[in-house]
Amino acid sequence: MRILILGGDGYLGWPTAMYLSQRGHEVAVVDNMARRSWDYEFGAESLVPIRSLQERLMAWEEVSGKRVAAYIGDICDYDFFEPVVREFRPEAIVHYGEQRAAPYSMIDRKHAVYTQVNNIVGNLNVLYAMADHVPSCHLVKLGTMGEYGTPNIDIEEGFITIEHKGRKDTLPYPKQPGSFYHLSKVHDSHNIMFCCRIWGLSATDLNQGVVYGVDTDEILMDERLRTRFDYDGVFGTVLNRFLVQAVMGLPLTVYGKGGQTRGFLDIRDTLACVELAIRHPAERGQYRVFNQFTEQFSVLDLALAVQEQGKKLGMDVTIDHTPNPRVELEQHYYNAINTNLLDLGLQPHYLNDTLLESVIHVVERYKDRTKHHLIQPDVNWRRTTNH
Numbered sequence: 001m002r003i004l005i006l007g008g009d010g011y012l013g014w015p016t017a018m019y020l021s022q023r024g025h026e027v028a029v030v031d032n033m034a035r036r037s038w039d040y041e042f043g044a045e046s047l048v049p050i051r052s053l054q055e056r057l058m059a060w061e062e063v064s065g066k067r068v069a070a071y072i073g074d075i076c077d078y079d080f081f082e083p084v085v086r087e088f089r090p091e092a093i094v095h096y097g098e099q100r101a102a103p104y105s106m107i108d109r110k111h112a113v114y115t116q117v118n119n120i121v122g123n124l125n126v127l128y129a130m131a132d133h134v135p136s137c138h139l140v141k142l143g144t145m146g147e148y149g150t151p152n153i154d155i156e157e158g159f160i161t162i163e164h165k166g167r168k169d170t171l172p173y174p175k176q177p178g179s180f181y182h183l184s185k186v187h188d189s190h191n192i193m194f195c196c197r198i199w200g201l202s203a204t205d206l207n208q209g210v211v212y213g214v215d216t217d218e219i220l221m222d223e224r225l226r227t228r229f230d231y232d233g234v235f236g237t238v239l240n241r242f243l244v245q246a247v248m249g250l251p252l253t254v255y256g257k258g259g260q261t262r263g264f265l266d267i268r269d270t271l272a273c274v275e276l277a278i279r280h281p282a283e284r285g286q287y288r289v290f291n292q293f294t295e296q297f298s299v300l301d302l303a304l305a306v307q308e309q310g311k312k313l314g315m316d317v318t319i320d321h322t323p324n325p326r327v328e329l330e331q332h333y334y335n336a337i338n339t340n341l342l343d344l345g346l347q348p349h350y351l352n353d354t355l356l357e358s359v360i361h362v363v364e365r366y367k368d369r370t371k372h373h374l375i376q377p378d379v380n381w382r383r384t385t386n387h
């Protein structure tokens with residue numbers, strides 16, 4: 001199958017490109033290198049050194065004998081993006097190409113606007129290019145579990161059946177996202193659902209939880225194939241950050257009480273879920289939602305798991321309840337349904353000692369590259385005014 005991966009230079013996009021290429025698909029990636037440039041804003045960089053996209057592609061061809069094509073440009077620029085779709089004629093598009101950090105979107109007005117324009121306009125261009133050139137192509141769009149927020153009822157997979165004044169309907173599940181980034185995903189979901197309804201496009205919205213991990217089978221084939229690994233207060237996600245903090249001998253930064261519960265998954269399961277969605281496409285005109293996570297943990301559960309694993313490896317890991325820079329519930333009900341991908345055959349890699357230890361070993365290898373000033377969060381959700 002011809003598969004176009006948007007955001008193919010990113011943490012998840014690059015491993016997905018190799019994974020699908022290895023399985024015999026004709027793969028092309030699109031990226032504007034925006035993620036690499038955001039690092040310059042904070043003097044941050046991936047803990048694990050990453051090669052340029054061109055070097056990665058050459059290394060991948062050398063190691064696997066398979067070629068992945070690359071288109072460098074911005075999907076918000078239709079003059080660039082439209083010919084890519086017209087020429088490559090993808091049968092599936094995997095859309096990872098967005099600004100994905102909640103803290104980045106909450107820095108100030110400029111970053112909020114940038115995040116929403118980048119994500120919503122880019123996604124809209126994808127929908128138009130599909131409708132104009134490849135209407136039977138299947139869009140596999142990366143959404144987020146954070147679209148739902150933390151309601152006091154079970155979270156269904158995209159839709160909920162409601163009875164109201166004696167009548168019944170199945171409607172989109174209510175969305176209560178917690179950042180301008182998460183809101184951009186809600187807006188994307190509405191646009192995608194609309195285009196499936198009016199143009200007959202087919203799409204799977206993968207409402208993904210927080211991803212952790214650093215190794216996939218393809219990455220392990222050659223050190224030059226490594227994907228980025230962020231640990232800073234803006235782009236680093238919680239478990240990846242805790243593992244780096246443990247190795248650096250710093251207290252784990254649990255925000256507030258740490259009762260915030262989320263869905264999580266191993267990076268290897270991200271790739272497997274995307275492949276399952278591609279292999280079992282949505283029908284023409286269908287918009288479907290899969291909740292893409294394998295386990296639920298509170299932030300404190302994760303900190304305790306890292307502390308316990310650290311102890312087994314002779315490390316003294318402490319936990320610090322840092323004041324929470326975000327506005328979010330720290331104690332709440334959370335029970336999200338995730339049966340759609342399991343029903344398609346997903347075999348999850350659950351969080352265990354082996355995984356924690358293997359990430360710790362990779363982090364230890366690159367420990368000298370860590371920068372202490374990147375650890376503390378300095379983006380606050382609250383607006384303070386001087387008048």
Ligand code: NAD
Pocket residue numbers: 006007008009010011012013030031032033034035036073074075076095096097098099100118122142143144145208209210211212228237
């Ligand atoms: P990432 O930032 O590492 O990768 C995103 C890539 O998209 C980057 O290489 C960036 O340069 C590219 N990009 C952004 N805007 C673009 C544009 N306008 N044109 C072309 N390329 C553009 O992020 P990631 O962690 O790999 O996440 C990928 C997707 O998965 C995102 O949409 C994110 O919202 C979603 N997701 C990620 C996680 C996670 O824990 N990492 C969890 C849930 C959902």
Ligand code: USQ
Pocket residue numbers: 100101102103143144145146147182208209210211235236237238239241253254255256258260262263299326328
């Ligand atoms: N947290 C801490 N300490 C930290 C970092 C985070 O306690 O040092 C807490 C946060 O307050 C939050 C939870 O951990 O309650 C998750 O934070 P995160 O930064 O790991 O994840 P989040 O901001 O939700 O975003 C990440 C990805 C995003 C994706 C989302 C999936 O960056 O792209 O959409 O996970 S989900 O959370 O399901 O919405």
